[in-house]
Amino acid sequence: MDDYFLVDNSPQTEPEQHPTSMKRKRSSELLLTPPLLTPPISHCGTESERVVSRAVNVVSTAATALSQISILYQSDHAASEGLVRAVEILTRVQEDKGKLLVCGVGKSGLVGQKTVATMKSLGLACSFLHASEALHGDLGDLRSNDAILFISYSGKTPELLHLLSHIPLSTPLLAISGHKHPSECLLLHNRPNAILLPAPIHESEEESFGVSAPTTSTTVAISVGDMLALTLADQIYQDDTKNVFQRNHPGGTIGANARRKSLAQSVEVPVAKRTRTETTALPPSPPKSGLGAE
Template identity: 60%
Template sequence: MTPASPASSPRSLKRRRSTSPTSLPLTPPLSLNDPDGAKILDRAVSVLLTAATALSHVTILYQSDHVARDGLLQAVECITKVNAAGGKIIFCGVGKSGLVANKLVATMKSLGIGTSFLHPAEALHGDLGDIRPNDAVLFISYSGKTPELLHLLHHIPESTPILAITAHTDIDKCPILKERPGAILLPAPIHELEEVSFGVCAPTTSTTVAIAVGDMLALTVAEALHDEETKHVFRRNHPGGAIGDKARRIEDVVEDSVCKRQKVLTSSA
């Protein structure tokens, strides 16, 4: 029998992908029993566990840390006052933080909170006109020292309230905020650097935590602004899609239940 060549030896075979859309795969598909498949699944679960751990840590922070708790209360008060005065909260960030900012703007709009997104580069080329006297600006920056934001800060009026979602837990150590009297810090730290967790410093855990802190802010502000009417405001602002349909059905069920209860109370009286 002719011995197998090194190229066909089981140990030398490597999983390869075909570049032709019509050709058959060179190796069987990944499966639970396949070593490569098991490795991928372990990696995937590790990513989810890391994110869950980070969210657990930031939850504890807002349960126990006076800086975080005070920052949230100040932020809610600031944004409600801005909205009551006819102003808006302007989110500002670049890169992945800019995408997080846009997501939070969309969430706040659906909840009836006056808001918009400002790109720092465009701001320096005319969009500074978007900042009005009754507005506030909220920066999103994990490092708290994004050059574009630091440059923009010098062109924002001193009377404009400044807030920031950043990894810092001490306002005096956050470059974006430390030189601005009355600035508001919303800490969004992660328990472990992404480069340590995943071997690459791509924003992953940090953006997850930033979104969570932003959602926390949006929902608490909405409750402060609308009280029991938040769901009605959301239904009015989000009539389309499956979410809009679900919101209508839930509200119809609640209204029907209230009507039935009133009829029972009336008849018993």
């Protein structure tokens, strides 16, 4: 008996997918391509560039100001003459066992404290005088052989002007200020022998950064204070400034490095080189006795 096969010639259709399987497929696709949880890289780069640009502007502005100060003291006669006179007077003060009193208010006061710290580390007699406390008894720290250094960018700080009227005319007076000529600095008026150490900036902080916070001006003032301290120390100690500083700074990394170098120098004992072979004579042998003696 022949076998007969039924052939279905009707058009074939795709099997219908179950909704559940479709959901599973979409779920697997989501796992393979997770959504972005961070901003696009281009956005992050733009924000980073803005932050870095603003930060670098602060540093470059300070660098420009310091460069201008260097040029000023090299090219301006009044500035260079003021520095030379300041070093001469303070050298005389140190030799007469006097001291330098540094006085400032606010951020300038902090600059003054940094200057005092630098002076002391270099073995120079120096102290900080608080303007308000000076009017309430601390003015007794001032001696006849002392000098005073005011730090004021405006040159007209009210607290310093008030204190000025109680300082004898015989006391040498110096000022670090944003002015380039003594006649522009109110603190130096009626003080013909007063000395100005200019510390101007090429543009205001508000123009540079949109806010008048003391930044560039304090950087320049600190540099002028350091300039005065190191120049004065070099004038007094000549080539011994380094040793004086090391004696006054035994702590921290600076002190540790100094001790290490000192130890290395003490260990390195020079040894004379022999130019020829030397024969050391042996002591004569004692005479033989007893058996075997010749």
